[in-house]
Amino acid sequence: MPRIDADRLWARLMALAEIGATPAGGVNRQALSAGEIEAWRLLIGWAEAAGMQASTDPAGNLFLVLPGRDRGLPPLMMGSHIDTQPTGGKFDGAFGVLAALEAAESLDATPERDVVVVAWMNEEGSRFAPGMMGSEAFAGVRALEEVLAARDAAGTTVAEALATLQAAFPHLPCRPLGFPIGFYLEPHIEQGPLLEQRGTPIGIVTGIQGKKTYEIAVEGAEGHAGTLDMADRRDALAAFARMANAMFREVGAADPAVKFTIGMARVEPNAPSVVPSRVTFRIDLRHPENAALDAFGTRLEALAEAHAPPCTVQVKVLVDAPSNEFDPDLRARIAAGAEALGHPAMPILSAAGHDARHMAPLCPSAMIFIPCRGGVSHAEHEWAEPAHVAAGAAVLAEVAASLVLEEETAA
Amino acid sequence: MPRIDADRLWARLMALAEIGATPAGGVNRQALSAGEIEAWRLLIGWAEAAGMQASTDPAGNLFLVLPGRDRGLPPLMMGSHIDTQPTGGKFDGAFGVLAALEAAESLDATPERDVVVVAWMNEEGSRFAPGMMGSEAFAGVRALEEVLAARDAAGTTVAEALATLQAAFPHLPCRPLGFPIGFYLEPHIEQGPLLEQRGTPIGIVTGIQGKKTYEIAVEGAEGHAGTLDMADRRDALAAFARMANAMFREVGAADPAVKFTIGMARVEPNAPSVVPSRVTFRIDLRHPENAALDAFGTRLEALAEAHAPPCTVQVKVLVDAPSNEFDPDLRARIAAGAEALGHPAMPILSAAGHDARHMAPLCPSAMIFIPCRGGVSHAEHEWAEPAHVAAGAAVLAEVAASLVLEEETAA
Structure with a gap:
């Protein structure tokens, strides 16, 4: 009695991974890129062939709707994202969207309410910062105007990139931002090693670890590398090196539960014989405990100030998201679904952030994790086993059926 | 009895600075750019109007030749470069080329030998590394093939950029690389504060401080910023921060005469939630004493190795140029010219590198410095006073006349 078609799901994952495929086996399909437009076309084609209807919203989120009997009820929404990091893999995001599509297609009767498969805009935040813009705008956490004004490294705004996407789908209905949702479910690869280490295919996510992101600008003065005395320099890169080194030592190495990363740095003017004026x-x-997260954040700001002179520094908080907890009833349904299918499951904290963070305040929400090899993600060799992909989608399908099919709700 | 036209020289400097002008008053006219093509056109126009003939060579150097009586004698060559840093100024390079043109035009008789005004290709090394490629290729210090294969950040090779430049000047004769030169003179702004501090308009350059440049690649492994434990990371940026910090402390701050700069850094994949795999x-x-330069270079390589683990590191020496000394007879002629014109002069060591470094082994060579405001160069607010520009060009013209006009040689 398999509810889902595991082969179809795997074949779709591999087909989607062709779009933006990198020579090293990964995927580079950044938010609102030409690749994402092509990926939308593929998804919409599959969904329409299954009797679903595509729509979007002003934040560039994609919705694939399986109509229910009572269209007035707030829908069950399931999904994730299809944008990737510049050197991303085949599963991060894509698994969640395609598992959701598979779960929707697997329903063997008309659901009592709409089932919406979602692909959120710009979860990764690598082209446009910060990440999770689509779900943030949907949830009202970030103003749409702010999202639209964000620029990529080439100076293109989200608004401009979005216009290109919308022009590629001129007949797609546009829904209002933030329509009511009944339940939200997001399947995802774990992006950590625990499920693999314990040989457990299903993670019942308890919540998402808190996260703060900062943009720090160190401002000095440029000068000639061969002539300006060291004592007279205001070298922004020297200040950055002092600052970063102190941060790795005093925050990164201070607590085994802390995660501290400087993933991005830009040097100006970035010329070999010019003392840098700006970094x-x-x-x-990240930290699972909100008090520790706040304390380390305060420490980072103090270290930036302390090591800046003779340069100056500006610290901007881009994201300040405390830890959250997912809905107990949905977590129980995931546990029941896994048990019914014979898949071992365990509770797990999400170390990575997900769009589900922004849905949790709006409606009962939960996440299902599957293992990924070595715990690796955001990398071209990211990998999930076909059996785990199938298990995750099958559990999702069970939970979805329990929520929207009458006989199952009654069972 | 003014030999040069100071107003014409200043007007030409300002006209050249229009090409690639930046909003902040600087110039961005990088090697082999569209701006440099436009600048060539301007220079060639001025030179041809003065009866001079333009030519080039396979390394993209520009020669403006005033024919002498005996065309078989090795010419007097004077000049500098017209490429700039991305946030460069109006004088670095341009002053030397235009002062040379002015000096050539000011000769009041046919010179005994050719006078060649030169604009060397890619002195700055900011678009294509390393700098001084044109004079290096001319002097046989670097193979032409190596120069032509260098790539800019966009992946364009020197060969490709050069083809664009050559296509813009299809009728320009191409001379062989490294034709014989009789004397070489290069006027330049000081790029340091000494002349300004001592109120001296003319610097008689004794030599050029030694310089080493390195490209260092730190290789780690990428991973997810929210999930990968700190203890399991091979974070290339963390290793870079340790390394750079130690280098600033143990080399940059170790000796008042050392100059240590990290002007350029590239992070990969440079995404906010990805642990960097490569920096x-x-x-x-730089250091005026060759023994100290070598010792600090050795120390830098050791620090790179010591701070790399758990990452790996590769150290590549791009430039290894010891200090040199300019020709005593030419320095005496500069002193005599300055004295004849009533301009105070002083000997000075060049802290910056110049194309003259590569000409010095080929023929008697020397440099004339003029002050620049605050010692600042490689910056948009770089500035030289019109009186100092005129003084530098006038002294150059005296020296040139003493070398190529018979009555003056006899005097």
Whole structure:
């Protein structure tokens, strides 16, 4: 009695991974790129062939709707995102969207309410910062105007990139931002090693670890590398090196549960014989306990100030998201679904951020994790086993059926 | 009895600075750019109007030749470069080329030998590394093939950029690389504060401080910023921060005469929630004493190795140029010219590198410095006073006349 078609799901994952495929086996399909437009076309084609209807909203989120009997009820929404990091893999995001599509297609009766498969805009935040813009705008956490004004490294705004996407789908209905949702479910690869280490295919996500991101700009003065005395320099890169080194030592190495990353840095003017006048960098700070997260954040800001002179520094908080907890009833349904299918499951904290963070305040929400090899993600060799992909989608399908099919709700 | 036209020289400097002008008053006219093509056109027009003939060579150097009586004698060559840093100024390079043109035009009789005004290709090394490629190729210090294969950040090779330049001047004769030169003179702004501090308009350059440049690549492994434990990371940016910090402390702050700069750094994949897998950076190291330069270079390589683990590191030496000394007879002629014109002059060591470094082994060579405001160069607010520009060009013209006009040689 398999509810889902595991082969179809795997074949779709591999087909989607062709779009933006990199020579090293990964995927580079950044938010609102030509690749994402092509990926939308593929998804919409599959959904329409299954009797679903595509629509979008002003934030560039994609909705694939399986109509229910009572269209007035707030829908069950399931999904994730299809944008990737510049050197991303085949599963991060894509698995969640395609598992959701598979779960929707697998329903063997008309659901009592609409089932919406969602692909959120710009979850990764690598082209446009910060990430999760689509779900943030949907949830009202970030103003649409702010999202639309964000620029990529080439100076293109989200608004401009979005216009290109919309022009590629001129007949797609546009729904209002933030329509009511009944339940939200997001399947995803774990992006950590725990499920693999314990040989457990299903993670019942308890919540998402808190995260703060910062943009720090160190401002000095440029000068000639061969003539300006060291004592007279205001070298922004020297200040950055002092600052970063102190941050790795005093925050990154201070607590085994902290995660401290400087993933991005830009040097200006970035010429070999010019003392740098400016270094701008991004910090990603995470900790499962909100008090520790706040304390490390305060420490980082103090270290930036302390090590800046003779340069000056500006610290901007881009994201300040405390830890959250997912809905107990949905977590129980995931546990029941896994048990019914014979898949071992365990509770797990999400170390990575997900769009589900922004849905959780709007409606009962939960996440299902599957293992990924070595715990690796955001990398071209990211990998999930076909059996785990199938298990995750099958559990999702069970939970979806329990929520929207009458006989199952009654069972 | 003014030999040069100071107003014409200043007007030409300002006209040249229009090409690639930046909003902040600087110039961005990088090697082999569209701006440099436009600048060539301007220079060639001025030179041809003065009866001079333009030519080039396979390395993209520009020659403006005033024919002498005996065309078989090795010419007097004077000049500098017209490429700039991305946020460069109006005088670095341009002053030397235009002062040379002015000096050539000011000769009041046919010179005994050809006078060649030169604009060397890619002195700055900011678009294509390393700098001084044109004079290096001319002097046989670097193979032409190596120069032509260098790539800019966009992946364009020197060969491709050069083809665009050559296509813009299809009728320009191409001379063989490294034709014989009789004397070489290069006027330049000081790029340091000494002449200004001592109120001296003319610097008689004794030699050029030694320089080493390195490209260092730190290789780690990428991973997810929210999930990968700190203990399991091979974070290339963390290793770079340790390394750079130690280098600033143990080399940059170790000796008042050392100049240590990390002007350029590139982070990969440079995404906010990805642990960086690779940081590539450039070091510019200078010291007036060759023994100290070598010792600090050795120390830098050791620090790179010591701070790399758990990452790996590769150190590549791009430039290894010891200090040199300019020709005593030409220095005496500069002193005599300055004295004849009533301009105070002083001997000075060049802290910056110049194309003259590569000409010095080929023929008697020397440099004339003029002050620049605050010692600042490689910056948009770089500035030289009109009186100092005129003084530098006038002294150059005296020296040129003493070398190529018979009555003056006899005097």
